[in-house]
Amino acid sequence: xxxxxxxxxxxxxxxxxGFLKSRRVLLPATLLFxxxxxxxNLLDWNHQYVYFxxxxxxxxxxINFSSIILLTTFLTVAISRSFGTDEEHTHPAEYxxxxxxxxxxxxxxxxxxxxxxLFIGLExxxxxxxxxxxxxKRSLRSNxxxxxxxxxxxxxxxxxxxxxxxxxxxxxxxxxxxIGSYVSGGPTTGISPLLYVGLLFILAGMLFKVSAAPFxxxxxxxxxxAPTLFTAFMSTVVKTAxxxxxxxxxxxxxxxxxxxxxxxxxxxxxxxxxxxxITAVYQSSVKRMLAYSSVSHAGYLLIAVAAKTPQSPSAIxxxxxxxxxxxxxxxAVLILVAEQKPIEGRPDERYEAFNxxxxxxxxxxxSLAVSxxxxxxxPLTAGFWGKFFVFSTAVDRGMTNMGMVxxxxxxxxxxxxxxxxxxxxxxxxxxxxxxxxxxxxxxRFILVLTTALTIGLGLFPDVVRQLx
Amino acid sequence: xxxxxxxxxVNSAIPLSYFVLASAALFSIGLGVVVVKRNAIxxxxxxxxxxxxxxxxxxxxxxxxxxxxGQMFGLFVIVVAAAEAVVALAIVLLVYRRFQTVDLDEVNExxx
Amino acid sequence: xxxxxxxVVVLLSRNVLYSAYSLLLTFVGIxxxxxxxxxxxxxxxxxxxxxxGVLVLLVxxxxxxxxxxxxxxxxxxATEPNVVRTNHGRTLAGVLVAGGMFALLxxxxxxxxxxxxxxxxxxxxxxxSTVPDVGIHLMTDYALPFEVxxxxxxxxxxxxxxxxxxxx
Numbered sequence: 001x002x003x004x005x006x007x008x009x010x011x012x013x014x015x016x017x018g019f020l021k022s023r024r025v026l027l028p029a030t031l032l033f034x035x036x037x038x039x040x041n042l043l044d045w046n047h048q049y050v051y052f053x054x055x056x057x058x059x060x061x062x063i064n065f066s067s068i069i070l071l072t073t074f075l076t077v078a079i080s081r082s083f084g085t086d087e088e089h090t091h092p093a094e095y096x097x098x099x100x101x102x103x104x105x106x107x108x109x110x111x112x113x114x115x116x117x118l119f120i121g122l123e124x125x126x127x128x129x130x131x132x133x134x135x136x137k138r139s140l141r142s143n144x145x146x147x148x149x150x151x152x153x154x155x156x157x158x159x160x161x162x163x164x165x166x167x168x169x170x171x172x173x174x175x176x177x178x179i180g181s182y183v184s185g186g187p188t189t190g191i192s193p194l195l196y197v198g199l200l201f202i203l204a205g206m207l208f209k210v211s212a213a214p215f216x217x218x219x220x221x222x223x224x225x226a227p228t229l230f231t232a233f234m235s236t237v238v239k240t241a242x243x244x245x246x247x248x249x250x251x252x253x254x255x256x257x258x259x260x261x262x263x264x265x266x267x268x269x270x271x272x273x274x275x276x277x278i279t280a281v282y283q284s285s286v287k288r289m290l291a292y293s294s295v296s297h298a299g300y301l302l303i304a305v306a307a308k309t310p311q312s313p314s315a316i317x318x319x320x321x322x323x324x325x326x327x328x329x330x331x332a333v334l335i336l337v338a339e340q341k342p343i344e345g346r347p348d349e350r351y352e353a354f355n356x357x358x359x360x361x362x363x364x365x366x367s368l369a370v371s372x373x374x375x376x377x378x379p380l381t382a383g384f385w386g387k388f389f390v391f392s393t394a395v396d397r398g399m400t401n402m403g404m405v406x407x408x409x410x411x412x413x414x415x416x417x418x419x420x421x422x423x424x425x426x427x428x429x430x431x432x433x434x435x436x437x438x439x440x441x442x443x444r445f446i447l448v449l450t451t452a453l454t455i456g457l458g459l460f461p462d463v464v465r466q467l468x
Numbered sequence: 469x470x471x472x473x474x475x476x477x478v479n480s481a482i483p484l485s486y487f488v489l490a491s492a493a494l495f496s497i498g499l500g501v502v503v504v505k506r507n508a509i510x511x512x513x514x515x516x517x518x519x520x521x522x523x524x525x526x527x528x529x530x531x532x533x534x535x536x537x538g539q540m541f542g543l544f545v546i547v548v549a550a551a552e553a554v555v556a557l558a559i560v561l562l563v564y565r566r567f568q569t570v571d572l573d574e575v576n577e578x579x580x
Numbered sequence: 581x582x583x584x585x586x587x588v589v590v591l592l593s594r595n596v597l598y599s600a601y602s603l604l605l606t607f608v609g610i611x612x613x614x615x616x617x618x619x620x621x622x623x624x625x626x627x628x629x630x631x632x633g634v635l636v637l638l639v640x641x642x643x644x645x646x647x648x649x650x651x652x653x654x655x656x657x658a659t660e661p662n663v664v665r666t667n668h669g670r671t672l673a674g675v676l677v678a679g680g681m682f683a684l685l686x687x688x689x690x691x692x693x694x695x696x697x698x699x700x701x702x703x704x705x706x707x708x709s710t711v712p713d714v715g716i717h718l719m720t721d722y723a724l725p726f727e728v729x730x731x732x733x734x735x736x737x738x739x740x741x742x743x744x745x746x747x748x
Binding site: 489490492493494495496497499500501503504507509510512513516517523527528530531535536540542546548549550551552553554557558559560561562564 | 610613614677679685710714717718722
């Protein structure tokens with residue numbers, strides 16, 4: 001709770017800092033703000049609070065999820081640079097403030113106890129992201145991505161809201177536990193059909209936001225068109241928050257109708273895994289490949305949600321952590337590499353741009369390789385354990401229910417290895433330009449940190465897992 | 469001294485299902501607008517229709533709720549919809565300045 | 581009826597401005613329905629925010645994004661009917677989706693037993709006006725969303741101002 005309040009205030013403070021002549025203050029100030037919020041977040045460890053008449057609930061699960069969100073935001077802000085060099089087009093104060101606000105929204109999605117908070121949190125996150133997507137005003141692609149994202153996103157909001165309205169009509173409450181007790185308590189006249197349709201609508205809206213197939217069609221265009229930094233932000237923070245919200249909603253409120261939604265979710269999971277992985281193979285741009293791969297990772301996360309075992313939250317947590325760190329590293333390297341040789345005024349994001357990267361800058365190539373290996377789920381990296389924990393929840397649920405999903409997931413992981421390794425092969429085995437790429441110290445520090453985290457979590461997963 | 473509104477006295481005469489049906493129809497029309505229309509602003513109108521339909525549902529259901537929860541939610545929805553419309557118009561203007569059109573079929577830089 | 585009829589016009593009209601005007605009628609109709617449902621405060625808010633704000637914004641959007649034909653002179657353009665047209669695409673899909681959705685909702689609503697609602701929830705409104713209740717709720721139960729919506733508005737404001745500022 002303290003973290004939410006402090007982030008809102010820091011966002012406003014950031015705007016005022018924008019008035020200062022020196023823009024150098026902004027980056028360290030924002031990093032400091034996020035670190036402070038992180039600390040404030042940890043203060044509540046092992047306490048349970050319910051705030052403002054059942055609007056928010058904080059517990060250890062909330063703190064874990066919000067720590068991941070804050071950590072990814074910290075990393076994203078740290079790899080952000082001056083957003084261009086000319087005075088005219090850069091408004092870092094606005095970017096940072098909107099990013100902080102969107103994190104407020106994400107935290108509310110994690111800790112909501114009332115559907116109002118979920119709705120408002122989702123909207124804060126979405127509205128901020130529409131703006132951030134279109135923030136590169138000179139780029140046609142960024143503008144187009146913003147328009148598409150907005151239209152699709154608000155469409156999903158409409159469906160989501162209608163679902164909430166129907167659930168309210170059936171249960172008479174927005175409170176998660178009240179809905180939960182209605183659903184599992186079994187009212188005398190049976191559960192109203194409005195509830196089922198409402199639940200389906202809510203699911204459609206949420207799945208849309210986390211870009212699961214068949215609601216993923218906006219993802220490649222939007223992720224491709226948005227400035228790469230914000231693509232990294234979107235594909236990590238939104239996913240973590242979205243899955244936290246989805247899991248919370250489904251387990252607290254709708255456990256009673258598990259029989260209905262696990263079938264829907266497993267269907268969506270299989271479709272997501274297939275579509276995400278197979279289309280990713282055919283991409284020629286690394287950025288688009290990462291966009292599709294984020295669709296497929298939504299599929300893996302959905303497995304843990306659909307399985308709904310006691311281990312599910314920790315599996316989701318670990319997977320989001322591993323995925324977020326690896327994705328941020330991947331995008332960070334992509335930003336640097338793509339800038340080197342622009343084609344027609346925009347960064348070169350094709351696979352060929354990575355040729356010979358190992359010679360140009362060994363650190364970049366190594367951290368890229370580690371992050372790709374982690375995303376592919378090879379042992380000794382965090383991604384492997386993420387996949388392992390997710391699959392084990394499915395095994396716990398039972399092979400009769402989850403067998404098909406597991407088979408598809410394992411097969412698709414193999415497909416994933418192919419396209420992730422294309423990048424590694426390009427950077428290590430192929431020859432390209434030889435001019436070295438320079439990195440700033442902070443950037444270097446972040447890359448080393450994320451790579452170390454990925455390997456560290458791969459070697460000693462229990463360290464973090466005990467916290468979850 | 470409370471003022472008596474005659475209109476409010478009639479309200480119980482209309483069954484709830486009529487409200488819900490009207491809202492379902494509105495929602496479907498909004499959905500149709502979003503799918504069919506190719507002008508970004510008209511699509512936005514469709515989205516507004518969908519939000520309004522949901523709101524109508526909330527209000528109608530809240531008639532049977534002593535806490536007026538539905539109405540409160542509806543109030544927040546109106547605020548959110550207004551905020552969304554503002555951002556939408558900003559984005560549409562931005563796109564128009566770049567592409568000289570708001571037709572969604574023509575705004576297609578990425579496929580080229 | 582008025583509400584739905586004008587909503588259909590939004591769907592059918594090719595002229596963007598006609599769509600906007602019929603949207604106005606729809607919003608007013610919904611406000612009337614709110615009054616009938618006993619939500620007078622919300623009805624007034626609906627009128628002020630939607631009719632007074634959102635709709636004006638939309639009409640502004642239509643005007644600002646209307647591409648005049650640059651080849652023609654001002655005099656020529658003045659004589660033409662001033663219409664902004666929108667293209668229809670995927671009409672069949674649209675009709676199918678909308679019709680299917682309505683059919684689904686219709687059957688569900690037919691099945692749903694609203695009499696249970698009437699019996700268990702609350703006897704229909706006997707209160708006089710909802711304004712005091714809404715105010716009290718806003719400051720007690722809903723204080724947190726009330727504050728947080730401020731963050732949303734601030735973010736939207738900054739974002740919109742940033743996106744639409746012309747500094748190219």
